[in-house]
Amino acid sequence: MIVKNGKIVLEDKVIxxxxxxxxxxKIVQIEAGTTDLxxxxxxxxxxxxxxxxxHVxxxxxxxxxxxxxxxxxxxxxNIVQEGVTTYVQASVTNSTANNxxxxxxxxxxxxQKDxxxxxxxxxxxxxxxxxxxKKGAHELSLLQKPTIAELQKLMEVNxxxxxxxxxxxxxxxGEFTESLLANQILPSAGHSNxxxxxxEMHHKQGIKHLTHLYNGMSGISQRDPGLAAAGLYYDDVLCELITDGIHVDVETIKLTYKIKGYQGICIITDAVNAKGLPDGNYKLGNLNVTKTGIKVFLSDSGTLAGAGATYDHNVRVMLKTISNLKMNELIYMTSINIAKQLGIFEQTGSITVGKKADLVILDKNFEVVKTFVDGDIKFEREKK
Structure with a gap:
């Protein structure tokens, strides 16, 4: 297949x-200019x-x-309509038996890969x-300390x-962190005080990833700085950022980008099952939540409980928030950084000869027109 007459966003430039x-x-050829093919x-x-x-x-x-x-x-x-070609499915807090x-x-x-x-x-x-x-929208009675024994139970399934x-x-x-690294599981600090x-000691041991920066963690203070401050400080810590415009104020997004740059952020949704559904009442684990627009919150307290925005919405918010953001900088935050973090960058995450043809086509408004997964069109927007 030939995909032609497009503005191709590469790691270091735009054709x-x-x-x-x-x-x-796979991608076998990338060329500038036009073709009669x-x-x-x-x-x-x-x-x-x-x-x-x-984190979805x-x-x-x-x-x-x-x-x-x-x-x-x-x-x-359904997720491919958001331009997402690869994802990691997140859980909430459950009992061991339910997990x-x-x-x-x-x-x-x-x-069933097919x-x-x-x-x-x-x-x-x-x-x-x-x-x-810092439990956020997690059930207090089900929380437990991280132990190798509990990790092994999860590993026994597969x-x-x-x-x-x-x-x-x-x-x-520190033993739990060591065990995660030994089992090639990414350790991520989050919902932490x-x-x-x-x-510092945990960073040295190998924690280089933060779960939804600012949300569910000790924050930034002039006298008692917490995990959010550490995430901003360490250049080699990749920070998840929910850029829906609700979880993190746009001015804070600007500050984060100024400090971390495009190589220190990965955009996530933290979306829950209510995403894509009508406004109303739903469940998050055992907890009752309410969806209004793209906002999802605990029905009894109003605490944010995941999100209702799509990935492409969060991309548009980022582009609108950071003036003069270059497209080849954006793709670090949407694809490259996390592909490297998850050890899949040799296969996907950038438009490179030899990699999987995982592509998203966006129009001038940065809305998804088509999504390719492994070279096949898996989503195509209806013509307006």
Missing amino acids: EQGWIKIEDS PGLDVEGKWILPGFIDC HGGYGVDFEFGDAKRFEHFSK LKYLTEFQNFMQ SQVGKCLGAHFEGPFISPD PQLVKIITYAPELQN ILFKDF
């Missing part, structure tokens, strides 16, 4: 008019690497807790190993399924 040749699911004419639209969401609970009526093989497949089919039950259901889906449309890498356990002081675990570093002595000064 203002160019074309891409795809064979056997038959193919898909994108008529000057943007061609970006497919978005990678490493669900959407379209599906999440980790209420999923089965068919429902996970439904989510996989094992849900993980088994998830495994059934993961074993049923996947958007590519799911595995599970992101956000809880139960988090701080009661050692390849768990890709990321969010936990409060201060609740363990740790102080900046105490995070």
